[in-house]
Amino acid sequence: MKKTVGIIGANGYTGSELIRLLAFHPHVTLSFLYSRSNSGTRISDLYPDLTTVCEMVLTDKSEDVDILFLCLPHKESQNWLTQNPVKDETLVIDLGNDFRLEGNFGNRNFIYGLPEINKKQLVGAKSIANPGCFATAIQLALLPLAEKGVLNEVFTTGITGSTGAGQSLQATTHFTWRNDNVSAYKTLTHQHVDEILQQLIVFNNKEVNLNFVPWRGDFARGIFTSSTMKTELELEEIEHLYQDFYAEEPFVTVSRKAVDLKQVVNTNRCVIQIEKSGNVVVIHSAIDNLLKGASGQAVQNMNLAMNWEENAGLNLKPIAF
Amino acid sequence: MKKTVGIIGANGYTGSELIRLLAFHPHVTLSFLYSRSNSGTRISDLYPDLTTVCEMVLTDKSEDVDILFLCLPHKESQNWLTQNPVKDETLVIDLGNDFRLEGNFGNRNFIYGLPEINKKQLVGAKSIANPGCFATAIQLALLPLAEKGVLNEVFTTGITGSTGAGQSLQATTHFTWRNDNVSAYKTLTHQHVDEILQQLIVFNNKEVNLNFVPWRGDFARGIFTSSTMKTELELEEIEHLYQDFYAEEPFVTVSRKAVDLKQVVNTNRCVIQIEKSGNVVVIHSAIDNLLKGASGQAVQNMNLAMNWEENAGLNLKPIAF
């Protein structure tokens, strides 16, 4: 029998992307889509691509479900859980950043939901903190070096699509401004740095510095990052580290060929490429920020928590072009 | 047991898009991918998005299969079938234009594969001529008026993404030229006009003129068309015609809301909207040119021919953004 799912904040980008994924998921059925601001509106009126895919009406009432996704602005997940008690047996997956750095909240202990590091703990988990989009791309780019304990001073530039900024109308998401444009933001101060370092340090066992320069790109979906670091390891050795680390991971590919962003758009995959010159290594990684960087990873986490095949509902046709 | 599939011309855009669809199709298995020019190359080396999705190597040998897709340049399907005899029981679906206007070829009689007009004939068919991309978008926009017999002089403008021009490098697909650009081509002389009229006239029972101005757009996927015509029918009456005509069609939606191209990108759907002012009606239609306009419709036709559920393998997550 299919498990029931509710989405809190279903009217946003990550919420709607979850609907796109779950509408065709083999093991779940959508029970309710919660949105305070758009209650009473048909979701396909907000997102016409969902016509015939999902014709549910947004509601401001939540129900008991087997699985609950929180797609709320940062800090609102805690408020919501406080005001809307959820049964202990309900799987809660939070796509915000409320429980990423500190997972204890009431009876719940949120597991950091990057399957490539916490797979065992995620199986059967009841509370999962889904990682941030840049945090996913950058951790996957650096984890094997961290496990080897050789991470030191990393210089990362990352570029993100406009969906990363959400659906609100902003000067920096105005088409006239953003089209054909590139710009930096939150230079060296992006909120994902702490999230990344907290995980990497556990592996690396010594201090890591991450100097991260995020850029806004003139595309809607995707994140591409290049991380540069000094190392005495040989390229071949590094590639082996990565191949080994991700050998069992269905959604991470280590490529010896040039990586480009559209290889992963509309998929849950992360593609990584490693290049080296002298004693400097550069690791490129690419993800779809709404999928492996948000809603796709949330489904992957749900699959693990529910003991389903890890890729259930995630065999997505790449956009490719 | 799964049916075996071969793709001739698997290295092109429509061929590779078929692979993306069939790799996850529940009832088929890919037996071989034929390409004369890229024989010996791994398909995922040509299309890295296919990494982990399909790791087959292109071959210049064909085999007996249950289902054969021809994804060849125009006029080469006839040559190929002549030089490579195919068993009568093999389902052949041609994505080129060789059999659209004249379906008889040797023992085979190609059915025009627009399911919305030929569904009965397609069930159990062994030879299917898959429609052109603009031909699909424009026919779906006009068919209900043709069935009513009121089509007369139609003025259509359509805009297509760059994938419609294929993978060859051309001045008009150079990024530097095409980015932020719009241009007309084959004004009033597009090869799909004959294909469209041949079908419409059967329904309309009297002459139809189609004045078609195709434009190149600065996006990769999708076709958007607006067709203008004089009519005495009321808007409501026209909308009823369309709702009735497409009532049972899983992939055609008649919308009362504004249509935009991205509602259908990465799906097999066609969305139609009708507007009227005075005695002039305008019908907008939008499809993904590689899916409902090519490979997706080919899979839909295969499903019908094989008596499978019409949407098998076609529950695709929209790109949406």
Add this chain to the structure above:
Amino acid sequence: MKKTVGIIGANGYTGSELIRLLAFHPHVTLSFLYSRSNSGTRISDLYPDLTTVCEMVLTDKSEDVDILFLCLPHKESQNWLTQNPVKDETLVIDLGNDFRLEGNFGNRNFIYGLPEINKKQLVGAKSIANPGCFATAIQLALLPLAEKGVLNEVFTTGITGSTGAGQSLQATTHFTWRNDNVSAYKTLTHQHVDEILQQLIVFNNKEVNLNFVPWRGDFARGIFTSSTMKTELELEEIEHLYQDFYAEEPFVTVSRKAVDLKQVVNTNRCVIQIEKSGNVVVIHSAIDNLLKGASGQAVQNMNLAMNWEENAGLNLKPIAF
């Protein structure tokens, strides 16, 4: 000695584009930039591309100037002139639509500022109503046929860049939505149709119908239109009409080669191409909506009114790529 210029509504797209043009114009000097909403702000803080080009501060006080440009939302030009009396000898050029259909306002009689039809009246004029962007592109496409008196039923599709929608944040100018997208709006009801017909009928001397379907394009600058009509005239005859009509016009080119939008972006030019098949003619036209479609044409009108060379300040480097 340079003439003094004031811009009312300098903070909008057309206002800022005027600044870009006038900052380098040989015969004028900017006296003040008026903006109620942004008074006190440096214009280069709103439009950083103006850094070093124009460092003036927006003001909510107007002054006496030789030339006044009104770049206000529709209907606000009348209000502004009522509340802020302007000396009779001041040249007033309105970029809104307040005086296009009806030019009499108090002592002033606004000349419709399409130089290709009203050049004589514009020389020495004191009040000019600058045409709309689509109105410019479509009139220039149809005028020679109107002058010949053969215009009848015209079917036009036009596509516009996002700057046409102004700088306000709207759902349809959100990058995430508009990128890679096409959509129709104001089908058959665009406000420029009346403006176009009012002018064309004077030439054509008999009724003209214009069925106009505007589209939104996924680029920032430019308008491309295709107008389709039945005619018994031969292509060569039509081309001669156009060549003759525009022989003396510095900013209109009749091309025998394919027209694309980027041929005119960042210029004040309009390029027209004519194609014919059977008894159907299609006229393509392309302009930059902010230049020949707005601020560039306003400068052209100023030059004419002031008896300066028509292209003063308008020798603009095309963006080309």
Add this chain to the structure above:
Amino acid sequence: MKKTVGIIGANGYTGSELIRLLAFHPHVTLSFLYSRSNSGTRISDLYPDLTTVCEMVLTDKSEDVDILFLCLPHKESQNWLTQNPVKDETLVIDLGNDFRLEGNFGNRNFIYGLPEINKKQLVGAKSIANPGCFATAIQLALLPLAEKGVLNEVFTTGITGSTGAGQSLQATTHFTWRNDNVSAYKTLTHQHVDEILQQLIVFNNKEVNLNFVPWRGDFARGIFTSSTMKTELELEEIEHLYQDFYAEEPFVTVSRKAVDLKQVVNTNRCVIQIEKSGNVVVIHSAIDNLLKGASGQAVQNMNLAMNWEENAGLNLKPIAF
């Protein structure tokens, strides 16, 4: 009297961009446009935006001129000069990379044409090696720190528009591939690194390492770079260094506000912004790769060499949107 100009390789992107600039330059007249491959073709047939701007026909004959621009593929400038002796009094400006690292060639000694470091030497010069596009953006971002002697280990990521790849048709400039895409190329091995370091070391007086990761962006014009480095200098101190260094430079702006690429597109300007957190400084710089990164800078160099005002012909209207 105007000086005569010839362009060798006028059919390429930098050649055609020179034409766009020189057609309106107050002190020069174009004498001939040389192209071996397109001899006999009207330049406006290759670049229709040049219609009415320049209607010259490409030739394979060169003439004596006052000023000669070489816009040839790398290494072909030397060949050309060897095979086509040029009078000593002719100003030769090479836009290729033949004379950037080693300026001595026959009687000529090419000055490295970055006006912000070599302005005195450029005045009256007869041979100028125009810098590379990335080399311009990165040097302007780092020069003030080099002059202070504090440059050490720099990590730079830069993204370039497709015009940087020239007009040849390549897989990486196919619209279908490049649209919405990002990718890395020549990681740590870009040919401009040597050019950059050769200049910076002169200022810095000690070794500088530059770890440069170039990316391809999905836009046609522009370069945006972010350079990260450790330093004990305070942000304010650094900003003063930059303000001082560029105080007299008409085309370099040090901005305290966020920089985005479109602030400089279609201008000869470079905008720089400095950010700092802890002991890490990030310098962003943006240029138009075809203008300040190529043809615009070549005109600037010509102006200096000829003792004309530095910005003659370079008061370009920004594209802005």
